[in-house]
Amino acid sequence: MACDPNEFAARRAVVTGGTKGTGRAVVRRLVSGGAQVVTVARSGSHERMGDVTLVTADLATAAGCTALAEAALDRLGGIDLIVHVVGGSRSPGGGFAALDDQAWQTEIDLNLMPAVRLDRLLIPHMIAQGAGVVIHTSSIQRRLPLHDSTTGYAAAKAALSVYSKALSKELGPKGIRVNAVAPGWIYTSAAEALVERIATSAGIDEAAARQRILDALGGIPLGRPAQPEEVAELIAFLASDRAAAIHGAEYTIDGGTVPCA
Template sequence: MSFDLALGGKRALVTGGTKGAGAAVVQALAAAGAHVTATARTVPENGSGNVHYIAADLLTAKGCAKVAEEAIRIAGGIDILVNMLGGSTAPAGGFAALTDEEWQREIDHNLMPAVRLDRALLPSMIARGEGVIIHVTSIQHELPLPDSTTAYAAAKAALSTYSKSLSKEVTPKGIRVVRVSPGWIETDAAVALAERLAKDAGTDYEGGKRIIMNALGGIPLGRPVKPAEIADLIAFLASPRAAAITGTEYVIDGGTVPTA
């Protein structure tokens, strides 16, 4: 049996699509035949093949509007929207270190880009009676680290709840809405963190990884998730092969979350 994802000719928009898991998603969708538009603050000067890039700051309403307008202009419409963008710049120190400005920044980074792009692009999907929206959340909304990820985890929890509500509203109109919840991903930034921790602890890279895994309460798989593994899951969920999947959240964390 062939496992063609049937993504040929589909038009996808991937936010945060130039680094880490976002770049892997762009590559996976393009390899499957989709026409991909990717966003980031800084992008390559030229696209390659069926990948185009839009430079924009999605932490602002203006940036989101620019991306929606340009994506429609480039592709003529969007069939698949993958909201990958996320991250945190909040300081360590627990609740007391989180000012109003820090809270707003986490919300602007991890919730509002998805809300704004969905609002801009859903009407055309609804008019066609089909489309897929994938929101990338995080296991942090179930396993927050009080010293450093409280605001990030809360923003991702808001994204998850918003996504579930949206799925109930638009699935009857032909739009699937799915969440993907990764654990620790072995991106370049994660590698750099592990190497720094290893150096401080007088150990090697594998030792640095174990320090991070222990901080997370352990990863039964024994390693972080690879960006390509996140991308493979998202490509499947975005494809017609997953036509009956909507309104649910897929955890990909090597077993980090200790409950079913």
């Protein structure tokens, strides 16, 4: 897809979870628009990321968030855009009774706290310059939880969406736009891993597990999951000045999965 190679020129961006799936597509999209990007993952090599700075850290910990914030400010000298992509479901299937305290904590540590901690570390720099954009990646599961396998994840994403809205109220008057995206099924290796987990825990094959997810979602009217690049395009739009009046909103990208407005 052709894009303006200067749309994000001189923009200094942090993208979390940028080595795979949606995050990698966001990094590529921002770089192709001219942005300077720092990203983070627990693994991965600098060589494979080209011009992008890769920080190796575990964002599920406070220390990992601090390490990323310090490295990003050191590398970029400031911050104009934060795209929080990191997240995912880690819990076993089996409904509410299978979720012990540790499983709940794991979902919160990965899906809520990295945004809370990084925003706290980086947004003061945006406030000081009176401008910035923050985008949180939630999920349609905050409204449409898969009760057998992702209750903790869905609840953590619901918390993230509410947090994003609250932040927008506080930061709008300071010149900082805050929005969220809520994807449905995205075709990534993480989504395939969820299929495998459900298949294993239910003792069914992967085709049946995939169908079980589709049934629980009520189907995808467009007939397919989104590609990571399609989600990245929405995020790039929200990050750009083309979306200068969009604030405090959450954009669903799910092929029509959520059955009501």
